[in-house]
Every structure is written in C-alpha cells, then in structure tokens.
Amino acid sequence: MKTLNVALGARSYPIMIGGQAMHQREALAHAIQGKTVLIVTNDMVGPLYAGALKTTLEQLNKTVYVHELPTGEQFKNLETLNTIFDALLSNQCDRRTTIVALGGGVVGDMAGFAAASYMRGVPFIQVPTTLLSQVDSSVGGKTGINHSLGKNMIGAFYQPQLVLADLNSLNTLAQNELAAGMAEVIKHGAIYDAVFFEWLEQNITQLMAKDPQALTHAIVRSCEIKSEVVAQDEREGGLRAILNFGHTFGHAIESGMGYGAWLHGEAVGVGMILAADLSVRMGLLEADKAARIKVLVGAAGLPTEPPKLGVDAMIALMQTDKKNDAGQIKFVLLNGLGGHMIQSVPEQILRDTLAVCA
Amino acid sequence: MKTLNVALGARSYPIMIGGQAMHQREALAHAIQGKTVLIVTNDMVGPLYAGALKTTLEQLNKTVYVHELPTGEQFKNLETLNTIFDALLSNQCDRRTTIVALGGGVVGDMAGFAAASYMRGVPFIQVPTTLLSQVDSSVGGKTGINHSLGKNMIGAFYQPQLVLADLNSLNTLAQNELAAGMAEVIKHGAIYDAVFFEWLEQNITQLMAKDPQALTHAIVRSCEIKSEVVAQDEREGGLRAILNFGHTFGHAIESGMGYGAWLHGEAVGVGMILAADLSVRMGLLEADKAARIKVLVGAAGLPTEPPKLGVDAMIALMQTDKKNDAGQIKFVLLNGLGGHMIQSVPEQILRDTLAVCA
8 A cells, every 4th residue: 555645735535546545444434533423425436335435434433425416528517416415414523524536527526516515614635536636636626517618617626635546446447548547647747747748658567467566556656646736736836737638639639529429538648639739739848759648548448549520629619618717728848858938929820730620 | 893802812803893894895805815705694684794704805906616505503513514515525625725604693602613624724814794703703713513422512613714704794684583682692791790690781771762872882892701701711611611601501492492493692691690690599699680680681572481391301401402511511601790600509499490390
C-alpha cells in the first residue's frame, strides 16, 4: 500500500493506493468521526463492491446506508443529485454523517457535490474504482454536475478526508475505460515530467495489461504531479490551468459529438494531439515530440484522429468552454515535453491545427 | 454611510449601511472585477429597485442582466435555483461574472448558493432589502435552499465581496416584515450585549416607526455582533451556534405550522421567549430578565405565545433539526442577559417550558 499526502493546509488528506485499499480499516476509522455513513455508488459498481465495503464499515460500528445512482454521465444532473439528498434526509443523516463515493468520476463528482452542499458540508471519502477517477478526480477537490447548457457548470471545490484508490477494482474495468484513464496519466507526464513520459512509453504495454506494479507507479506519480499542481493553486486561479492540457479541444469534441458518444479520456487523448500540434505551430515544441505523444496515445488504445466536426464548429464549441476568460480562448501548450505555457493563439494557426477536423 | 468590515482573512468584506447604499459606485466599481453582472431579485423587489441598480451598474460600464425569481419561501428550492443557472448560461456568463442578490433572505440565500456553485464559484454582492436580511443573512456567508424534507438543508458557506444595506429600501417594507427582522436584532442583544438590549428597550418605538438614525444604529450594532461571532467561527463549529438562540424552538414552530404560515422572525421571537423560559428553569437567568425579553418581543409587534402544536410534536420537530448532534438536542440558553451557554437539558424541564404549547 502506497500513501501519498495531498498538502492543502487544514484541508490536507491522504491518498492510499494498492490492492484492497478500500478495506484499510485504520484509515477509515481515523477518517470517519460520526456514526453514520452513506455510500453513494451506481448500479454497475454497487453490486460488485458496495456489500464488502458496507461490511468493513459496519465492523467499525458505523451505521451504513447505500444509495445507488443510475450509471452514466447523462444522469449527472440536479435531479439525480437530489436523490442523494432524499437518501440523506430520509435516513436522518446529520452533519457528522460521512458520504463515501464508490465508483468512477461521475459518482465522485455527484457524491462530492452532495457532501459539499448537504447541511453546507459534511465529511467525504472517495473510493475511486476507475483509473480515470484514481488519477484525476481523486486529487483536486473538484465536484459538480452538468447543466443542459454545459458540462460541470454547477459544483464546488471540496476536499475529501481520505481517498482509497483500490487497484483490485480495476480488474473489472473495461479496456476502453482503462485507456480513457491512461489519457490523463499521459497528460501528467506531457505537461510536467518528461522522465515519467518516457517511462510511460516504455511501460504502456504492461500498463494496458493491468500489471499491478506498473499501474501502482503510474497512479502514484500521476497523483503526485496533480497534488503538486493543486497544492500551489487550490481554486484554479493560475498554475492549475495546466491540467486542462488537451481539454479545450477535448471538451469541444465531447460537446460536439453529444456527451457520452466519446469517453472524456478519449476526447482528451485527441485533444492532447491537437494541443501538441498547436504547440509545434507556435514554435514551442519540436515536431518529433508531438509525434511521440500521438504514438503513446495510440498505444494506449485511444483514438488519434478527431471527429470531422468542422473547423468553425470546433471554434464555436471552444468559445463556450468555461475555461475562457471574457471570451478569449486560452490554450495550454507544451513548452518542450514536460513543460507548459498558457496563452491565446492567432486564429489562423488555430485553424491550421483544426484543419484535420474539416 | 457607515462601513463595517467583516474580518475573515482573505475572505473579508465590507458592509455599507445607509440611505442609497445600493448606489455606492466606488464600492461597486471596486468589488466588481469582470464585465458582466447578473442581478437576481424577485418579482416584488425587482420592479421597485432593479431598474435603478441596473442603471448604476451600466454607468460603470457593466453588461447587466436581471433575473426575477417568484417571490416566497416556497420557491426556495432546486427548481428555482436552476432558473438562475439557466439565466447565467443562456447569457454566456463566465467565471468573472458577478451575481448581485437584490432582495430579502430568500433571494440572498438562492443567489448566494448559485454564486457558490456556478462554475464552482463566482463573485457575489448582497443588496439586502429587508431588515432581516440586513442584520442576519448579510453576515455569515450562509447560503442555501430548502428540501421537501427540511429547511436550508442544501447550501454552502460562501462570502460576498460586498454588502450594501440600503436603508431606503426599508421604506417599502411591510410592518410585520420589519418586526420579523427586529427579532434577530433583539437576539443579538440578548445573547451578546446587555447594553444594546437596553438601548433596544428604550428605542423600540422609534425603530418600529422606521426612524433612520435608530435603524442605522440597530443594524450596525447587529452586524458588528454577528461579525464578531462569525469571525471566530466561520464554519459553525463552535461559538457561532449561539446565533441559533431561539431557533431550535423557532424552526420547530415554522416546520410544525407549515413553512410560510409564520414568518421566520415571528417564530424566532416566540422561540427566544421559550429559550429564555428554559434558561430560567435551568437556573441560568433571572425571571425578570426573561420577562423583559417577552415584553420587548411584544413591543416589536411580534407574537409572544407559541401555537398549540402539542408538547410531543414540538419535541419530535426539534429532534429533526439539523443543529442536533447525533440525535441530542442542544439548546442555546441565556447565561444572564447578554451571556450565552449551549447545553442539553433534562427532558422534564423541556416539557415544563413547552407546556404552553399544549
């Protein structure tokens, strides 16, 4: 079991990474102060893991309720969120109740926002069961839901008391979901750590075969990088924006294709290829480095070509992205492999990069 | 114009109190960094003040949208909240958009929670137009909405950039609404400042006649007291609980009568009388002090007798209040006039106090 500390002052918390992480009793006993726990999960993950987690918590003398959400991003909305509040209130959960998110990013985002909002904030533990949620949403405190007019438009920054990234839960993960998580792992290498990027190039086969040792290193290093970035910029005023590498293009693809048609990680994978191409055109990155990113994304089993949404449509979609500041699109570019830079770009250069979407 | 600073470190903000406070251009220009403003108001207050406020903001070169909510506590729910998000998104408001709450507590609570949640937090300015919201919700950062199973169950602690308490807006305030606000003013004196309580006894006639000088002093001193308490306990872990004096009984009355039947301040007024009686029975307060509280509540035009909800029903209602810690009802009691103490009480003594509800 590896333990990593996310250093956020009074809001610091540990991430434990390894097989059976979700059954770490001492960590759970320490993190849960009250008597009552609500496990929020979905109807795919719940049947696999909620029973065993409930038993572990009951052995710690907790009263445990389980609330299953319908599975899928299309349910990440106010109505589904309200079912969590229904469950909390009908079980008379008080402000010392801990909410445990058991599932992937959608469950974590919704359970986290419920925890941030219920009685203006109750304790929260994350048990991410996908690679994506283990390397991405388990660090950073972003929670939220979608609105019909935009993704993740409603939410809160809210830190958990504890994150338990259980490697065993990846055994049941579909290969395309593993690949989607790997996109964020690759991203962390690309923007921050060229050595880690090279390690990923050398180990991508083992990683995609779910080799536990390789996965542990990839998850630990990803969480370390994200923690370092978030610790410097908890509420996303500056440095943290580099974590959006590939996301401006990626969100446009997700939105343009209709949410759910592409996995988030798939869209981010192609988004990174586009952002790397843009970095080359801006003179910030050598072409062979951009080519290596494309190869690694492909080796992770991710798409490497954007959908043909059209150049104008892509630009319009990017302009509605919430990362924009007063209408100006800012891009996270690679300033060499392992380096980063945030800036706007001349429209013609952007159009050249987007020509592959035509 | 009086200005008061609420000291909360990086989240500190000024409260300006006086006639025409909502047109303080320098303060508005300083507090609003972005180009876009959404005024959230209701269909009673909006027609009276939104036009003039919009003009003032436009003169500061802001693009101003106005969103009117239906008036009333029964609309303080997720559905109405979502209409604020609709307005923000359909006007392409970004994360630099400032939300201005123009109205009473319901508008402030909903607009504040929308500001806390939209894109995980946008700037927020409060323009409270009722006495209650000027002395209560303008300090403390509590925002939120109701759930069908409980009041204020969903929300956030979120501090505004600026509060403008405009005395002129009280000119259109109904007398029972003025009285409801006075309940919280009386509360601040009772729990924290016996000298202020005496001043209120001497000036209650002028206050209820809306004398501007008297009102200014009452609002300033109330905000000062609440600020001092909140500054010591921003997220309601300890001292801040004293602000719930009268509220455990009050919430039970509101809930038992059906929300909206009694104004919050009316229920709190009677709640303070009950809490003072309980303090006397617990040997913490002299009977003549409790009598003075009852007289002052009555002089403010507030009811002084609880509704006949029944003793058992009142106890059951209080047990579901979110202030409870693991099922135990804690009461804020007066430890002498101007002093406070939080504790649970023997059930029989509570029943003796509640006998007037039978």
